[in-house]
Amino acid sequence: MTALLQVREVSKSFGGFTALDRVSIEIAKGERFGLIGPNGSGKTTLINCISGVLANDGGGIVFNGEEISRLPAYQRTRRGIARSFQIPRPFSSMSVLENLVVPLEYVAHRDSLLKADMQGEAMELLRGIGLADKADTPSNRLSQVELRKMELARAMAARPQLLISDEAMAGLSSNEVSEVLEILFKLNATGITIIMIEHIMQAVMKFSQRVICLDAGHIICEGTPQVIVANPDVQRAYLGA
Amino acid sequence: MKRFSIGALAVLALAASMPLIFHNEYFFFAAYVVLQFVVLATAWNILGGYAGYVNFGSGAFFAVGAYTAVALYKAFALPLGLQILAGAAASGLLGFGVGMLTLRLRGIFFSIATIAVAIILETVVVNWSYVGGAKGLPIMRPTETPFFANHTVWLFFVMTLIAVVAVGAARFVETSWIGRGLRAIRDNEVAAECSGVPTLKLKLAAATLSGALMGAAGAPYAQYLSFVEPTSTFSLNYAINALAMPIIGGMGHWIGPLIGALLLGSVQQIVTVTISSEINVLVVGVMLVVFVVAAPEGILGLFRKFFPRRKS
Numbered sequence A: 001m002t003a004l005l006q007v008r009e010v011s012k013s014f015g016g017f018t019a020l021d022r023v024s025i026e027i028a029k030g031e032r033f034g035l036i037g038p039n040g041s042g043k044t045t046l047i048n049c050i051s052g053v054l055a056n057d058g059g060g061i062v063f064n065g066e067e068i069s070r071l072p073a074y075q076r077t078r079r080g081i082a083r084s085f086q087i088p089r090p091f092s093s094m095s096v097l098e099n100l101v102v103p104l105e106y107v108a109h110r111d112s113l114l115k116a117d118m119q120g121e122a123m124e125l126l127r128g129i130g131l132a133d134k135a136d137t138p139s140n141r142l143s144q145v146e147l148r149k150m151e152l153a154r155a156m157a158a159r160p161q162l163l164i165s166d167e168a169m170a171g172l173s174s175n176e177v178s179e180v181l182e183i184l185f186k187l188n189a190t191g192i193t194i195i196m197i198e199h200i201m202q203a204v205m206k207f208s209q210r211v212i213c214l215d216a217g218h219i220i221c222e223g224t225p226q227v228i229v230a231n232p233d234v235q236r237a238y239l240g241a
Numbered sequence B: 001m002k003r004f005s006i007g008a009l010a011v012l013a014l015a016a017s018m019p020l021i022f023h024n025e026y027f028f029f030a031a032y033v034v035l036q037f038v039v040l041a042t043a044w045n046i047l048g049g050y051a052g053y054v055n056f057g058s059g060a061f062f063a064v065g066a067y068t069a070v071a072l073y074k075a076f077a078l079p080l081g082l083q084i085l086a087g088a089a090a091s092g093l094l095g096f097g098v099g100m101l102t103l104r105l106r107g108i109f110f111s112i113a114t115i116a117v118a119i120i121l122e123t124v125v126v127n128w129s130y131v132g133g134a135k136g137l138p139i140m141r142p143t144e145t146p147f148f149a150n151h152t153v154w155l156f157f158v159m160t161l162i163a164v165v166a167v168g169a170a171r172f173v174e175t176s177w178i179g180r181g182l183r184a185i186r187d188n189e190v191a192a193e194c195s196g197v198p199t200l201k202l203k204l205a206a207a208t209l210s211g212a213l214m215g216a217a218g219a220p221y222a223q224y225l226s227f228v229e230p231t232s233t234f235s236l237n238y239a240i241n242a243l244a245m246p247i248i249g250g251m252g253h254w255i256g257p258l259i260g261a262l263l264l265g266s267v268q269q270i271v272t273v274t275i276s277s278e279i280n281v282l283v284v285g286v287m288l289v290v291f292v293v294a295a296p297e298g299i300l301g302l303f304r305k306f307f308p309r310r311k312s
Helices: A043-051 A073-079 A096-108 A118-129 A144-157 A174-189 A201-207 A225-230 A232-239 B002-021 B025-050 B058-076 B080-102 B109-126 B151-175 B177-187 B189-194 B199-218 B221-225 B236-249 B255-274 B279-294 B298-306
Strands: A003-014 A017-028 A032-036 A058-063 A081-083 A162-166 A193-197 A210-215 A218-223
Touching (some): A003 A043, A017 A193, A032 A043, A043 A073, A043 A193, A073 A081, A073 B189, A096 A118, A096 A144, A096 B177, A144 A162, A174 A193, A174 A201, A193 A201, A201 A225, A210 A225, A218 A232, B002 B151, B025 B058, B025 B177, B025 B236, B058 B080, B058 B109, B080 B109, B080 B151, B080 B199, B236 B279, B255 B279, B255 B298
Parallel strands (some): A032 A210, A162 A193
Antiparallel strands (some): A210 A218
């Protein structure tokens, strides 16, 4: 098992508030990794540090053997880290198809802009995720589940090795949750490593091979889903002492 | 692309043949101002419309172009073409500099900085006696006018050329991958960055190009008036018009600022002549309010609403 991503003692504070306190994680190539924790435990801060939206204060992040923690986010995307957002962030003035063309232009085909058939490729991705009929729809007219799917498709358009799904299932019905889950399983089967952040326990537990639980910026438990569920610290963090 | 080039050439040919149609010099004097606004509005829109970063200091970029030209003309008697290039370079550099200092941050910081820059630079020029300081400097027009019989007509043609270049540049930016990147920035900067868009680089490029075009618009200003002084060169009118025209015309498409500038610019000229030069400022304000309230997508938005594009 070779590590694709190594988070080494990463810390991040906002003023006097410590959101992450020397957090270390290793994620293997092809792994399905779950990240859980109560609200405010630092999950999103951690993946913001990994994806480059925030700069970590201390520690290091190594991706594919390269230290990336001082690179701007777009450079990390080009190296193979793509993500979706907890609150969807569509390019709302663009159609669904165009949303996908942005990463195709700026990541996948940035050296061959003239030759590539980006519309066709974007269409292919939309077909794969079940949004082909919405290709020309303005992205601000999508439903919640469609937005989530579009964000995943847009992340996929950057041809990532690591996909970070930040609560892609929040606010979805149980049918929709299994739909998105199926998509993520399918992507993982093609060799993409996936970090899933989720509050819907059934989904994380079903999906992940390994789970880490964060609480107040610390890792309180790490292991298989069964180990996590049985852990008293996790139960305390979620249910209160 | 081909159609646009033909259109551009047609506009230039039309401008060149104008002296055969209009014999009143005032027509060219007024048309020059309208074209100047076409450049300013188009330039403003590259950063403000496409990327969503509002420049409140267009007057400063315009004035830097004008005063660069004046200083070089006085020092080396540089020909107009080089004055324009130098003015564009100076204002482009200013755009890059202000961008470098503020565009790392998202949001309103750039806008605030542009206001500050306008005030600082005006103070500098007021105290710079070489270019006339506060009392201004008369500029002798060159005695020889190339190609045209009359210097005003020549400047009108030059400004048409700058306008064509500006609109062409804006159109190129808009239809290329750069334009899509800028729109992604405007829609959601974090998502743009995470989709691989180098947001800072693109914003800096847009600020530089936008500044350079404004500087080019300002460079012939002193020759046009045969005089230059800071109050009118740094006038808030430029800043307001550069922003109002794209808003009224429509910001998403290169033709929006063009329509806005032609419409608003012409109305202002007509009002100035027929009613009063004070009312023309009122016209901008009233139209801006009306459009922001009733048609936030501008004239283009209204057009699209009533003539929805057929699906191809």
